[in-house]
Amino acid sequence: MGTNGSGWFWSWKRPPASPAKLTELANLIHLMRGFVLISVADRWTWVAHDSGVFSVFSLKSFIQPAPQSARNYMLTWNNWVPKKVCLLAWRADKDRLPTRVGLARRSIQVPTILCVFCGEADETSEHLFVSCSFAQSVWQLITQWCKVSSIYAFGFRDLLVLHWYSRIPKKKMKAFHAIILKAIWCIWRMRNDMVFNRKPPSLANVIGSIKVLSLLWVKNMVKERSITSSQWRAFDVFNG
Ligand SMILES: [Zn+2]
Incomplete structure (x- = not known):
């Protein structure tokens, strides 16, 4: 699968034919709607901090930034x-x-x-x-x-x-x-x-x-x- 800027193109080894596979394909296309692929290497990002870098401190702030903890x-x-x-x-x-x-x-x-x-x-x-x-x-x-x-x-x-x-x-x-x-x-x-x-x-x-x-x-x-x-x-x- 790839994108040419105006839509997706597919390189099938075997095109999906069954109703179940076609439904899965439709769901996949729906999920990918709005995503733009760019040609850089994949990387992991920590979504709980603006820098995208994981730290125990940011995890702690993410879990407990509020005035009272969920436990209390x-x-x-x-x-x-x-x-x-x-x-x-x-x-x-x-x-x-x-x-x-x-x-x-x-x-x-x-x-x-x-x-x-x-x-x-x-x-x-x-x-x-x-x-x-x-x-x-x-x-x-x-x-x-x-x-x-x-x-x-x-x-x-x-x-x-x-x-x-x-x-x-x-x-x-x-x-x-x-x-x-x-x-x-x-x-x-x-x-x-x-x-x-x-x-x-x-x-x-x-x-x-x-x-x-x-x-x-x-x-x-x-x-x-x-x-x-x-x-x-x-x-x-x-x-x-
Ligand atoms: Zn259930």
Whole structure:
């Protein structure tokens, strides 16, 4: 594969022919959209520091630059989202959601404790919202939308403190926090739709709901009625 400045060209040993391979190719082209290849040697870059050079100090600052550490974290209620949304995040943080593992722990019979989305790991809050491939795709799309660094979450609580590390203006950070809380809400709602209504999960639907509902809340709860849908879709709001 290479680029000639106006698009990609391919040197196939054997061109992809099956639907699965063609789908993979389409996904690859989608992921490469916006990337420009230049003719310099590949190198590793440490994204947590502007210099691109790794150091233990920058790692420490990356993990703990905020006023309080995740370990001592008390859930910050965000009044730009309904209370039920904050409450769901609080329950997930305390591991009090009726996930399949949560139900089994309370001796409630469940057909399986495997994740409803991927079927590859036990359905705990941490898996459902952090390590599941479905959730990871949601976070990836949200970081692209909000133009913040990729999300590195190792536990559920990391999601609740992500906005601290976003390096964006204060009000925009609060909007980003509201979007994360909204995403947690939408992932849980989609999970319930799948369990109770056998509705297949859809990444496009969940991202669509997050964008539409979060704009509605911001417009009504923050009284920012002048924000347009196209500004919100570009996350071109509260720029300082
Ligand atoms: Zn999963």
